[in-house]
Amino acid sequence: MEFLEVIRKRKTTNGPFLDRPVSREHQHLLMEAASRAPSHFNSQPWRFILIEDRAKREKIAEIGGRTMQQLIADGRFFERYRPYFRFSEKEMAERRDGILIDQLPGPLRPFTRQVMSPSALGLLRALRVPQILGEDNRKLVASSPLLLAALLDKQEYRPGELSGFYSVLGLGMAIENIWLTTVELGMGIQFVSTPMEIPEAWEEIKRLLEVPEHLELMAIYRLGYLPPDNPRPRIDWKSDQRKRISQFVFRDSCATPESDT
Structure with missing residues (x-):
């Protein structure tokens, strides 16, 4: 592809991958x-773990599903991410950021705004939304043929110092x-984010991956080949708008905004 075409086609994959190993x-x-x-x-401070082992993938998937649920x-997900939820094409077109919640199972659709609000924990639990999202997340991660752990070398990654900033950059x-x-x-590729939001779960993954003291586990991603029909999960969103x-x-x-033309 042309380089700019690749940039414009970059996206996050919310759905499943083909049941096919990623070639070496x-x-x-x-x-x-x-x-x-x-x-x-x-300095090249990055380190990576390519994870194909089924048992490790399934354990990380279990942790991902459990932490999502x-x-x-407990409401932390909505407390943290509520500012990014959009509920109509009009709102998305005006804001041009965040995620548009455009796919929910039939029984949940009348409650879209309530489901995605921090004041609706009782409704969420009654409709089993935490279990639905947790189990869907577990399945997506477990069925991904390749997981990728990203780490930093602590010799360079020193939080609070410029070297720490340079390393993260x-x-x-x-x-x-990679993306x-x-x-x-x-x-396709997707960030497996929820385990790192619960410290005990993140420590569990670090032990599973045998991360040594001189490395810091920073993130985990799931990867695989895209199916031709690209099916979407039961609860899904779009995030293709750009400011x-x-x-x-x-x-x-900062006093003068750039013109759009």
């Missing part, structure tokens, strides 16, 4: 892409290189 060639291409990212003084059931650029390369390879240039770019100083 493609895994190494993803790692080469990561290695080509810039880093401070070429826990975060929703470098890892972010390495992950973006863009999945587009070229016909693959206009005038909403996030300035000319010469």
Whole structure:
């Protein structure tokens, strides 16, 4: 693909992947892409674990599903992420950010706004939303043929110091290189975020992956090849809107927004 086409087609995969292993060639291409990212003084502080072992994938999936259910059931998920929920195409077009909740099972649709609000825990539990989302999340992760753990070397990653900032910046650029390369390879990728929001669960994953003291586990992603029909989960959203240039770019100083034309 042309480079700009790859950028424009980059997206997060919310649905399932093909039941097909990711080839070793493609895994190494993803790692080469990561290695080509810039880093401070070429420090290359990133480290990665390619996880194909079924037992490890299923255990991480169980932790992902469990933490998703826990975060929703106790209201933390909505407390943290409510500012990003959108409930109509009109709202999404005006804000041009966040996620549009556009797919829910039939029984939940009349309660869309209530389901996605922090004041509706009783309704959520009655409709089994935490269990639905937790189990769907578990299945998605467990059926992903490849999980990728991203780590930083603590020799460079020192939070509170500039080296810590530079390391996180470098890892972010390495992950973006991986993300863009999945587009070229016909693959998808998604951040497995919920375990890191519960410290005990994150420690559980670190033990599972035998992360040594000199490395810091930063993130986990699920990857695989995309099916041609790209089915969507039962509860899903769209996030394809982007802010206009005038909403996030300035000319010469923050006093002058850049024109859209």
